[in-house]
Amino acid sequence: MNRPVRTPDIPSNSLDSSNPGPAVVVDDIAVELSGKTILEEVSFSAGPRALVGVLGPNGAGKSTLLNAIAGLLPLKTGKILVEGKPVTGARGQVAYVPQQERVNWRFPATTWDVVMMGRARKIGWHKRATQTDKDAVRLCLERVEMWNMHSSLVSELSGGQRQRVFVARALAQEANVLLLDEAFSGVDVASQEGLIAVLKGLRDGGRTILIATHDVGTLSARFDMAVCLNRHVCGWGPPEDVTPRLIEELYSSHSSLHKEKDGANERAA
């Protein structure tokens, strides 16, 4: 029996915020939605400065995991730390690029409007944007090479352009951890590469970026690390270790994965 993916230990000192530990620590979480267990025994740690693919078939709980990291869902068990602090969902610790279907495209927002939304919390309730905020919006749009379209309606942009705008919004929020839900769906291959290049630049700037995707085909060159998810973590580590065999496992039945994982646990113990 060979174990394709290593399962490193979570550093025990990750609660100490003076220590530059992992940007995201997910420690044995379980999530239930309306009585149904969506995730259980999910553990991994990532970053800082990493581009992480969260891979798994549809219904594997990828979005649920990202929502949990964003602090939107109550955890049944376990804990999640972002930059050493428990997530609460109220602090804007992480920035989020939503699935395209979850955005209200009937609303006529321009590229500029969308990125300015990322400043909402910084600006504060019932205050108006200052020159600093406007400069930040421009900078973030230049960073993703979308400044020339700042007055276009986002609903009229292509899939890849939209994703760049949302990444710019995440940057404007000044969070170090970015979550992208199905960032590559509806984005043509050339634009995917452009988007990856932008994200790599952000990673090199010190950010930790988690991208959920069901498209595992061409992943290895893209990510620094892969988390394979199918209700539980089937494995995580460098993408080279995500062999065709594991991918096959990931997309096959749930019970066989349990066996694989139980075996792994025995060896770990």
Added chain:
Amino acid sequence: MSALLEPFQFTFMVRALIVSLAVGVVAPVMGAYVVSRGLALMGDALSHAVLPGIVVAVLLGLTPALGTIPVAIIMALLIGYLSRRTGFSEDTTIGILFVGLFALGLALLSISTSLPVRLDDILLGQVLGVNWSDVLVTICLSLVALTILYIFHKELVFVTFDPVGAKVAGIRTGIFDNLLLGVLALVIVVALQAVGIILVLAMLIVPAATARLLVRRFVPSMFTGAALGMITAVAGLYISFYLNLPSGPAMTLVAVALFVIAVAFRGRLFIRR
């Protein structure tokens, strides 16, 4: 010229003009959200559901707005509660509360025979019959609604466009969703006087939709909507005065006519969609 000014030698026309202008501004500004959030059914339901509130307020000798505001707020909160409790989609629970409260209002109205208002005026709007206290209430509620929309503009826009992203960014989306429904309730109470229960939807969505055909961005569409709303309200008021029509149908016909014109001419202005 005299045909335009003549009506205003009557103070009832001055009062009607003030109320019409207020409705013309505030309804399309709120309408910009109604159109982009798909709240049309909600708006229609709220306007019907406040009928029992109006009847009770009039029975107690109060200005109708005082009865409608609590009913509208209770209705808005009940919709969320019932949807969670029963698992039905929101439009179903909206529909049930809509007919239930409207029927209760109709029943109350037919029991209380001594009521000093006519059902027609409540249903179709009779802006020519407003008194000074109605004018005062209208101005106050309009200012409250516009102030809330102005102060929380940035949050309301974020929550409307991308609720999940807003939540992650640390915005309390539930509060702002309810706030927007509260403002919707206020605006409906204001608009009721001019266009009546049945046609509140006309002032709420028609000028706002027309504006969206003419202007692409959100805030400019609010201003355009307000301009169209004022034109609609004043034109409707004249038609109502000269043709002796209820103000609701008069204003609605003007609003829909402007919409049709905008649809017809838009193709020449933009090459979109």
